[in-house]
Amino acid sequence: MTAEYDVEFVETGDRKARFLVRGVTPAFANGLRRAMVADVPTMAIDEVRFIENSSVMFDEQLALRLGLVPLSTPPEGEFVDDDTVTLSIDVEGPGTAYSGDLVSSDGLVQPADENVPIIDLKDDQRLEAEADAVIERGKNHAKHQGGVAVGYRHLQRVTVDGDLPEFEDEQSRIVRGVIEDDGELIPTSEFDDDLSNRYPGKEVHVEDVPNAFVFHVETDGSFTVAELVTRAVDTLEARATELEEAVQL
Amino acid sequence: MMVPVRCFTCGNVVAEHWEEFDERANEGDEDPEAVLDELGVERYCCRRMLVSHRDLVDVVSPYQ
Structure with missing residues (x-):
């Protein structure tokens, strides 16, 4: 050039x-x-273990919703391909579970938007889950697209x-x-x-x-x-x- | 059932604006166009996500 x-x-x-x-x-x-x-690799939730889900949506649907929530991605070199960060969520109805209710085990990886509704919970419904976030590329899944x-x-x-x-x-x-x-x-x-x-x-x-x-x-x-x-x-x-x-x- | 987290077409996160949009344009009597402009939902792919959404949680929950 x-x-x-x-x-x-x-x-x-x-x-x-x-x-x-x-x-x-x-x-x-x-x-x-x-x-x-x-x-460009970004963090996103990839695997979710449900402890309790008595909401109106299936586990798989909720796992997809959690995966699409953008997470702040740590500085380059901080995480390598197979590292995971665990996030947990525990919300009891009546009320709405938001992405902001996710509690991260690592301060560098936090939900970038706190206002994303995950699921609306009615009386006696409860969502408790543990999720693993991984660092991946946009070509593998759109949720990793920065x-x-x-x-x-x-x-x-x-x-x-x-x-x-x-x-x-x-x-x-x-x-x-x-x-x-x-x-x-x-x-x-x-x-x-x-x-x-x-x-x-x-x-x-x-x-x-x-x-x-x-x-x-x-x-x-x-x-x-x-x-x-x-x-x-x-x-x-x-x-x-x-x-x-x-x-x- | 619940509002989609991201726009199907471009991948922009739209769900964070849903509650305010619902309150102001669906429940309230504000002009949806003005509300979307104010929320910063620019592209028509993202706009249709909110405009065409209907929450069904209340409809299904009795049959749980």
Whole structure:
């Protein structure tokens, strides 16, 4: 790759961010997207032992619900593939069992969302269970998928060609994503996704900027967006190193 | 029966917003569209999870 590599943030947040990457090939951009979705390990409940379940739902259904609750994932290297963390839940009706009622044996692994209803319990119903959380990858099960709705699109450059002919009706011109205007990055939501709002009476044309991609990344709460992206890059690097070693003479 | 924990399509956790949505839009008389916007449930795949959900625990519990 010869082009200068550069990252610029458009929107930043803990769980949701948009950033521009310049100087990467479409293949690399897609590789990064796929790594974020399928290759970053996260914690999730995988096995549940029920001690008592007198609720209206079956054990298996509750185990699925518990598995889908996002858990905060410890720093890289803290856990290896076969490590487990035990979480327990004990709730008696009447009332609702929430993901926040899960008690973890390890402070690093906690439910990321505390308000997820697991099961509504009526009088004399009780849920008591022990669950083992494991660290796995998104390609094995969607519950281990740290990145949610990860995608990218080309950065678009808008250039003004001149004025519209005097008697021509203005037509709306819908563009989505982020546009570049004189080096300035503008999300299209700022002008309601319609170029005729931003350039009234002008003739414009839109083109893709080569090798510049605007990523939209959200996480399920297991970690921050920054963490997800760096870990995805690390897994790509690890795989590239592995390949290099494997093909050496 | 209970609200799905995650959106079927994108995997976003939607269940945490269910109780507030139910209280304000189903029980209350607020506009569901405005409530969803406020809760930050943006995509239509996640929105349909909440809009089309019906809690059935109360319906089944007598037959336990």
